[in-house]
Amino acid sequence: MLQNRVDPWGNIIRTAARGAWTGNRGILHDHEKQIRHNFKLKAWITCVLEYKGKRRQVMSPNTWTELFFLDEATAFSAGHRPCFFCRHSDATNFKQHWLKGNSQYGFNEKTSIQEIDNILHRERLTKNREKQTYTAPINDLPNGTFISLDAGAYLVKDSQLHLWSPSGYVSAIERPASGEVTVLTPLSVVNAFKAGYIPEMRA
Numbered sequence: 247m248l249q250n251r252v253d254p255w256g257n258i259i260r261t262a263a264r265g266a267w268t269g270n271r272g273i274l275h276d277h278e279k280q281i282r283h284n285f286k287l288k289a290w291i292t293c294v295l296e297y298k299g300k301r302r303q304v305m306s307p308n309t310w311t312e313l314f315f316l317d318e319a320t321a322f323s324a325g326h327r328p329c330f331f332c333r334h335s336d337a338t339n340f341k342q343h344w345l346k347g348n349s350q351y352g353f354n355e356k357t358s359i360q361e362i363d364n365i366l367h368r369e370r371l372t373k374n375r376e377k378q379t380y381t382a383p384i385n386d387l388p389n390g391t392f393i394s395l396d397a398g399a400y401l402v403k404d405s406q407l408h409l410w411s412p413s414g415y416v417s418a419i420e421r422p423a424s425g426e427v428t429v430l431t432p433l434s435v436v437n438a439f440k441a442g443y444i445p446e447m448r449a
Contacts, residue, residue, distance in 0.1 A: 266295070269291055271284070271286060293332045346438075390444065
């Protein structure tokens with residue numbers, strides 16, 4: 247069993263459960279297919295499992311490490327964004343909504359995605375390379391956002407909070423009407439959701 251699944255905190259974990267998306271942070275594994283690094287690039291992307299009929303051999307030597315996600319909402323929570331190569335339409339759509347939701351940066355459509363990646367990288371990790379979180383009112387969070395509650399990761403969707411597990415969402419509770427919560431999804435991504443980007447969710 248390879249260590250190649252990603253949870254909403256951005257951790258790379260071992261599980262037999264399969265993912266709906268793959269992704270990339272650079273070459274993270276060695277020749278024995280063991281993870282040696284958490285990331286090598288600032289561009290953390292989310293890709294389709296198969297592109298033009300081709301599938302990659304997982305953890306081949308000297309090429310990027312394939313990571314896998316339960317759904318797109320999980321990938322966003324971990325700090326990934328759509329790939330411009332295999333998901334050009336989704337990536338363009340996300341960039342447009344990111345720009346709309348984060349106008350404070352003064353970016354426009356000509357701004358390189360690398361500038362957005364720089365911001366995402368600052369938002370996803372602390373200086374100690376730990377998951378960066380923040381607090382926000384629960385009633386201000388859009389669908390697709392992940393929060394941390396009682397040591398679990400919960401997906402916000404309509405009136406419910408769905409508990410994440412590697413194999414799927416295992417239970418749901420009613421979404422509180424008010425109160426501050428710890429948010430896992432990077433702030434600028436949450437702003438993109440508020441601006442209209444709807445991530446794929448398996449809940």
